Amino acid sequence: MSAEGKVVCVTGASGYIASWLVKLLLDRGYTVHATVRSLDDPKETQHLLALDGAKERLSLFEANLTTEGSFDSAVSGCICVFHTASPVTFASVDDPQMELLDPAVKGTLNVLKSAAKVQSLKRVVLTSSLAAVLFCDKLRCGVVDETWFSDPAICEQRKLWYQLSKTLAEKAAVNFSKDNDLDLVVINPAYVIGPLLQPTLNFTSEAFMRFIETGKEVFADGIYMLVDVRDAATAHILAFEKAEANGRYCIVGDVVRSSEIKMILDKLYPDLGYCPGYKDKCVETKLYCVSKAKAKSLGVEFTPLEVSLKDTVESLKEKKFMNL
Numbered sequence: 001m002s003a004e005g006k007v008v009c010v011t012g013a014s015g016y017i018a019s020w021l022v023k024l025l026l027d028r029g030y031t032v033h034a035t036v037r038s039l040d041d042p043k044e045t046q047h048l049l050a051l052d053g054a055k056e057r058l059s060l061f062e063a064n065l066t067t068e069g070s071f072d073s074a075v076s077g078c079i080c081v082f083h084t085a086s087p088v089t090f091a092s093v094d095d096p097q098m099e100l101l102d103p104a105v106k107g108t109l110n111v112l113k114s115a116a117k118v119q120s121l122k123r124v125v126l127t128s129s130l131a132a133v134l135f136c137d138k139l140r141c142g143v144v145d146e147t148w149f150s151d152p153a154i155c156e157q158r159k160l161w162y163q164l165s166k167t168l169a170e171k172a173a174v175n176f177s178k179d180n181d182l183d184l185v186v187i188n189p190a191y192v193i194g195p196l197l198q199p200t201l202n203f204t205s206e207a208f209m210r211f212i213e214t215g216k217e218v219f220a221d222g223i224y225m226l227v228d229v230r231d232a233a234t235a236h237i238l239a240f241e242k243a244e245a246n247g248r249y250c251i252v253g254d255v256v257r258s259s260e261i262k263m264i265l266d267k268l269y270p271d272l273g274y275c276p277g278y279k280d281k282c283v284e285t286k287l288y289c290v291s292k293a294k295a296k297s298l299g300v301e302f303t304p305l306e307v308s309l310k311d312t313v314e315s316l317k318e319k320k321f322m323n324l
């Protein structure tokens, strides 16, 4: 499908995944309406404006998830809205409702309400997460696939506010789309790694960098479900371009123990100096198995883990977040 003259919107465009999405959309010839929280903040805008094709085909819009009608002008004239904006943190927050749940859920409805008014619109692609898949009573039984849906009660009971925000936002989007006849496709990426385009360190890249530097686990059980940022972004584009795409797509490249990640990094970067015992830690923990069938049907090809890990470290070094 030729993308020339086709206008699409990306919300939260300054973010880690969205910056790659904007880049790949521009590379494919799309015209992109990109929303950022502040047009006056060069850290949100400069890396986007520097992308190939940006001068001719990128327009920036200011929009906030919690302001009603904020996305009206950005989505106007678009054939697809990629809604990626959402607060991302696993850290404890003072006010989960205000800091995570409202921007995620009300923000998603806000974007969808704007999208529903657009006559040219063909599809909305929502960035959800594996966080909206895993936390249900099936956890650790059988193969994880798109039929799993995190249970809000389990998330709430365990105070997993980010996971709750993604679960409720996806549910709200599905219901709104049914009621308003919107074509919605949902992408549920695993933990995203890979090179950064933006000049700032987003939450998940920072947590992964601390893990690389200090061995401090991101996930207490030492199991990592990972996907390369370029594959996650490509999945979003395929979810729009493939007319037959529907429902949700788990986008998971690898499920590995932390010891396996350290083994690869140890070979690539012996100076990291992992202690000799790292290979045996967590070996007893059962790995999850995640179905790739739907992702493959979309045409997603996964970057090898070694490549993603190397590109992550090289990017963190190049941006001077990490000295190795």
Ligand code: NAP
Pocket: 011, 012, 013, 014, 015, 016, 017, 018, 036, 037, 038, 044, 063, 064, 065, 066, 084, 085, 086, 087, 088, 103, 127, 128, 129, 130, 166, 188, 189, 190, 191, 192, 193, 202, 203, 204
């Ligand atoms: P990120 O770099 O923090 O990007 C999040 C974006 O959302 C930022 O541009 C942020 O703007 C914007 N945003 C947050 N609150 C907003 C608000 N109130 N109004 C307008 N914009 C707001 O995070 P990311 O890792 O790329 O995540 C992007 C999406 O992917 C999220 O929906 C996340 O849940 C999902 N996801 C991420 C991962 C992962 O491992 N990173 C995995 C699965 C799914 P500011 O820069 O101004 O804060």
